[in-house]
Amino acid sequence: MKASTRDITWLAALAALMLATRGELLGGLVPVQLHDASWAAFLLAGAVLRKPVYLVLLGTLALGLDYTALCAGSADLAGCLKPSYPTLMVSWGLLWFAGRLLRTDRWDFASTSRNALLTLSAITAAYVMTSGGFYLWSGFYETWSFAQFWDMSAPFFLVALGSTAGYIALGLLAQQVTGSSVGGRRQLAS
Secondary structure (H helix, E strand, O other), X not given: OOOEHHHHHHHHHHXXXXXXXXOOOOHHHOOOOOOOOHHHHHHHHHHHHOOHHHHHHHHHHHHHHHXXXXXXXXXXXXXXXXXXXXXXXXXXXXXXXXXXXXXXOOOOHHHHXXXXXXHHHHHHHHHHHXXXXXXXXXXXXXXXXXXXXXXXXXXXXXXXXXXXXXXXXXXXXXXHHHOOOOOOOOEOOO
């Protein structure tokens, strides 16, 4: 696989963002607790890096971070690693695919509106998929109802939506400022 300097820089930045925000792995190294940016990393990888290998690499990193946190005794993560965990992995693919559909080469009103709607829809679908999977298959809930699901997940939805959309907006702004479009790549290795 040929990797460009641009791709390696973006992959490193997205991996660093995941490391800094995914769980308690870095402990005291990060002075404030930031909301998990993994979903934004997957969507941005689809938009900026585009090759499926980057989805696999970021997915492997996310799995490794979760496994490491579990081995370190994270009580929060232990409750999440249930038969519902595959819905989280499917949501990564959904977000990456949505990123592939973004138009990052045009910033007129129509393209920006389309990108915003696509981003919000992808985050919403990923949230419903992962929270719904947890609700149905975690074993924590004996009876299932839409009202109970809504009561359980609604308080967290707006936080997830806002923080993920914010990370994505900053990432797309960084792409525009640095001029790192998908087309113009310098090859790092052959």
